Amino acid sequence: MHKFIKEGGILIMRKFLVFVLSLALAISLALTMGCKKAEEKAGEMKETATEKAGELKEQVAEKAGEVKEQAAEKASNLKEQAAEKAGELKGKAAGWDKCKGCHTDAGKPAPSKADLLKKFKTAKELIAAAKASKNPMMNNFKKDDLLKPAAEDLGLK
Numbered sequence: 562m563h564k565f566i567k568e569g570g571i572l573i574m575r576k577f578l579v580f581v582l583s584l585a586l587a588i589s590l591a592l593t594m595g596c597k598k599a600e601e602k603a604g605e606m607k608e609t610a611t612e613k614a615g616e617l618k619e620q621v622a623e624k625a626g627e628v629k630e631q632a633a634e635k636a637s638n639l640k641e642q643a644a645e646k647a648g649e650l651k652g653k654a655a656g657w658d659k660c661k662g663c664h665t666d667a668g669k670p671a672p673s674k675a676d677l678l679k680k681f682k683t684a685k686e687l688i689a690a691a692k693a694s695k696n697p698m699m700n701n702f703k704k705d706d707l708l709k710p711a712a713e714d715l716g717l718k
């Protein structure tokens with residue numbers, strides 16, 4: 562009787578052990594499979610991320626190129642405008658305009674345009690006289706690049 566119970570107990574224990582072992586096996590199997598799946602998923606995600614990053618990089622480069630182009634265009638436009646303005650200013654500043662502050666139509670403090678034209682018949686004469694002037698007010702105006710355009714403005718040759 563005792564022996565029978567003992568044997569029965571061992572049998573149950575064995576069955577239980579087998580059950581636990583197979584359970585453990587099943588769990589580990591499920592885990593490995595889950596890991597594989599996760600790994601695969603991670604790989605996929607990584608790929609898409611790289612792809613996305615590459616696309617973004619391309620787009621950014623494109624945009625940067627566009628912006629650079631626009632900036633260069635704008636800069637050259639500005640440069641052109643500045644050169645134009647400078648040319649205008651130079652044209653304005655040079656010539657008789659530089660002289661008429663003193664050589665007013667009233668003839669004060671320096672002889673008027675009409676008076677100068679009466680006295681000097683050529684640009685050469687006018688320039689020579691301007692350079693020969695003893696008046697200190699003429700000191701800054703004895704340069705060819707100022708006198709020549711002025712004489713031209715007066716119509717002298």
Ligand code: HEC
Binds near residue numbers: 659660662663680
């Ligand atoms: C800051 C004032 C001033 C400016 C600007 C000026 N002048 Fe005169 N200029 C004089 C004075 C003052 C005299 C002497 C006038 C005199 O001797 O009766 C003079 C004399 C001259 C003379 C000699 C006139 C003569 O009868 O011998 C010439 C030519 C002349 N200027 C030309 C020019 C020209 C061209 C410019 C512009 C590039 C110029 N001046 C700018 C004040 C000026």
